[in-house]
Amino acid sequence: MSLDILALLRERAQENVKLHEMHVNPQMAKVVKTIGFDQSYVRGEGQYLYDMQGRKYLDMLAGFGVFGMGRNHPKIRKILMDFLQSDYPSLVKMEAPLASGLLAEELKKRVPPSLDTVFFTNSGAEGIETAIKYAHCATGRPRLLYCNHSFHGLSNGALSVNGGDSFREGFEPLLPGCTAIDLNDLDALRYELGKGDVAGFILEPIQGKGVHLAKDDYLLAAAAACKEHGTLFILDEVQTGLGRTGKLFTMEYSGVVPDVLVMAKSLSGGYVPVGAVMTSRDIFLKVFSSMERCMVHSSTFSQGAFAMVAGLAALHVIDEDKLVENASKMGSLLLQGLEEMKKRFEFIKDVRGRGLMVGIEFGRPSSLTLKIGWDLAHKVSSGLFGQAIVMPLMADHAILTQISGHGVDVIKLIPPLVINESDVSWFLSAFEKVLERAHHFPGPIWEVASRLARHALRR
Numbered sequence: 001m002s003l004d005i006l007a008l009l010r011e012r013a014q015e016n017v018k019l020h021e022m023h024v025n026p027q028m029a030k031v032v033k034t035i036g037f038d039q040s041y042v043r044g045e046g047q048y049l050y051d052m053q054g055r056k057y058l059d060m061l062a063g064f065g066v067f068g069m070g071r072n073h074p075k076i077r078k079i080l081m082d083f084l085q086s087d088y089p090s091l092v093k094m095e096a097p098l099a100s101g102l103l104a105e106e107l108k109k110r111v112p113p114s115l116d117t118v119f120f121t122n123s124g125a126e127g128i129e130t131a132i133k134y135a136h137c138a139t140g141r142p143r144l145l146y147c148n149h150s151f152h153g154l155s156n157g158a159l160s161v162n163g164g165d166s167f168r169e170g171f172e173p174l175l176p177g178c179t180a181i182d183l184n185d186l187d188a189l190r191y192e193l194g195k196g197d198v199a200g201f202i203l204e205p206i207q208g209k210g211v212h213l214a215k216d217d218y219l220l221a222a223a224a225a226c227k228e229h230g231t232l233f234i235l236d237e238v239q240t241g242l243g244r245t246g247k248l249f250t251m252e253y254s255g256v257v258p259d260v261l262v263m264a265k266s267l268s269g270g271y272v273p274v275g276a277v278m279t280s281r282d283i284f285l286k287v288f289s290s291m292e293r294c295m296v297h298s299s300t301f302s303q304g305a306f307a308m309v310a311g312l313a314a315l316h317v318i319d320e321d322k323l324v325e326n327a328s329k330m331g332s333l334l335l336q337g338l339e340e341m342k343k344r345f346e347f348i349k350d351v352r353g354r355g356l357m358v359g360i361e362f363g364r365p366s367s368l369t370l371k372i373g374w375d376l377a378h379k380v381s382s383g384l385f386g387q388a389i390v391m392p393l394m395a396d397h398a399i400l401t402q403i404s405g406h407g408v409d410v411i412k413l414i415p416p417l418v419i420n421e422s423d424v425s426w427f428l429s430a431f432e433k434v435l436e437r438a439h440h441f442p443g444p445i446w447e448v449a450s451r452l453a454r455h456a457l458r459r
Contacts (some may be wrong), residue, residue: 013052015042035387044071047416049400057398058426060415065239069267069317069415076269079313083306090305099308106315107276110145110248112257117284120302122265123276124238125153128202129334130277131260132157132175135200135232136285143177145192145201145231149404150183151446152209159204166406182208183359184218186225187206193229200260201226202234205250211352211359211412216254223256232259232283237356238275242266243318243417246328246355253354260284266417269314274307323417330419337428345435346370347385349409357397357412359404362386365439373441389434397430423451437456 012019017038020028032038039057044049047070049057062068069076088098102117121127134146146152146161153159159168160175169175181188183203192198201222205214226233235258240250242263247253251263262284264275288294301307318324335351338360342348347370349363362385364374377384386403390411393399402413415423 010044010088013042016040026098035391037400041179046070046073047419049434055395057400058415058419058423060399060401060413060427061157061206062414062416065244065265065414067270068242068244068417069269069314069321069323070418071270073270073317073418075317075320075361076208076310078269078318080271080306080310082271083309090306091303092134092242097303097305097308099305101301103276103311105309106312107278110315111261111278112232114257114280115261115278117281119277119279119297120308121264121277122273122299122301122307123153124236124262125155125158125263125273126299127159127264127275127277128152128158129155130297131200131202131232131234131236131262134162134260134277134279134283134287135234136281138232139230141199141231143179143192143195143197144175145179145181145189145198147183147200147203147207148180148210149207149209150202150204150236150403152202152204162341164405166380183212184215186221189222190225193225193231196229198231199231200232201233202236204236204240205253206240206245206354206357208412210410211357211404213352213354215254218254218415219251219254223258226259234258234260234262236262238262238264239414243324243327244313244355244414245353245357246324246331248318250325250354266318267311267314268307269310269317272304272307272310274311276311297309318417320394321418326419327355327417330417330421330424333359333421333424334358334413334427337424338365338425338431339430341432341435345439347374347435347438353413356413356415356417356419358443360411360413362409362411369441370439383409385409386411389438392434392437393430395427397433399427399430402459 002027017029017033039051041049042052047059049059102118108117119130121130144161146163148163149282150163152161154167157175159171160178162168163180179192181192199434203214223233233253242248259279261278267276268274288296335353335358336352342351346365346367347362348360350361365371374385383403383406386409390403392402393401401411401413406411
């Protein structure tokens with residue numbers, strides 16, 4: 001008897017949290033129950049999710065950026081189904097796969113000419129590991145620079161250049177010789193580069209944690225300083241790339257050209273993990289320096305044909321559906337609406353971002369009664385207020401959002417690039433209603449905050 005996977009998923013749809021409690025991650029199961037995110041989704045379509053009762057949700061998280069083209073894009077699905085029905089050979093090994101060559105060719109058309117050689121990975125973190133190895137091998141130097149508050153993945157090397165202490169705790173010692181500096185601090189960068197031992201400087205053009213933007217002139221100056229000192233300038237566009245910020249790559253805003261470019265997430269088309277690391281042929285040949293070293297860095301599932309076809313399909317849809325242009329247009333509408341709210345709601349400290357990568361930062365209000373609520377919440381956790389906004393957005397308005405990191409008063413919006421004006425209005429209207437309730441203390445939002453606080457104190 002064959003496995004009827006659809007019947008199995010239907011029959012056990014309501015067991016998702018229970019199964020995670022028993023077999024996968026009991027702590028995550030507690031989290032989703034505590035914040036009211038313990039839905040059982042049964043269908044995903046574009047920017048929308050649907051639960052067992054047929055309720056429609058607006059996804060403003062996009063799988064942390066994976067679903068740039070939305071979920072189950074029909075054009076991508078058709079391409080992949082055609083491919084699966086072909087019995088095409090994959091991962092033969094000791095061959096030169098056609099599909100990866102085609103995807104590399106397409107990627108090269110979209111970046112500066114100096115980035116002329118591609119290595120394929122299974123994830124963004126694996127891409128960062130590749131970039132780290134490239135930097136050490138190409139320069140012969142021991143040290144790496146990264147930025148405070150950065151996020152580059154959670155594997156050992158990537159974690160070593162991760163600016164989040166909460167992720168690093170319990171896993172040290174990590175790679176030696178990794179030094180953190182502040183984003184946009186050119187003097188600090190030049191000081192460290194001047195020591196002459198830095199292999200690579202890695203940064204995000206927009207930091208995922210907190211949505212902090214690298215200034216355009218800083219990126220250009222940083223790249224020039226790295227070149228002057230023989231250090232590789234590594235740009236992590238895992239989340240910001242492939243249309244997210246209203247350009248295909250965020251580096252296009254400044255015109256900066258990195259020595260190494262890392263991408264992933266949306267390259268998957270939302271179907272199968274795939275990432276890419278692009279660099280110059282000169283750097284590549286310092287790593288893969290002979291025939292004997294042709295596999296000195298490799299990965300078992302790298303260049304899998306299904307993943308490569310997913311990448312080709314994703315690029316096709318980005319172009320044909322004009323998703324970069326849509327990200328720019330919808331991002332402008334979203335930022336404009338939020339900026340208008342900032343003038344009226346004292347809890348909004350800042351609104352920042354590019355395209356459809358937007359951060360809403362909350363700050364201590366000026367009103368005396370609201371200060372009391374804010375201070376009480378922050379005595380328990382610095383990220384509690386933001387979570388108290390996220391929860392009613394889900395419960396009352398069916399909008400999936402999340403704060404942008406541990407202990408951060410910032411909600412990050414990274415929706416699928418296929419959202420439309422109606423979706424932007426849906427979010428802005430809901431967010432306004434939640435903020436209106438938050439500006440009444442005591443009130444419903446503060447009851448949510450109090451419940452979260454009690455839970456945190458019990459822990």
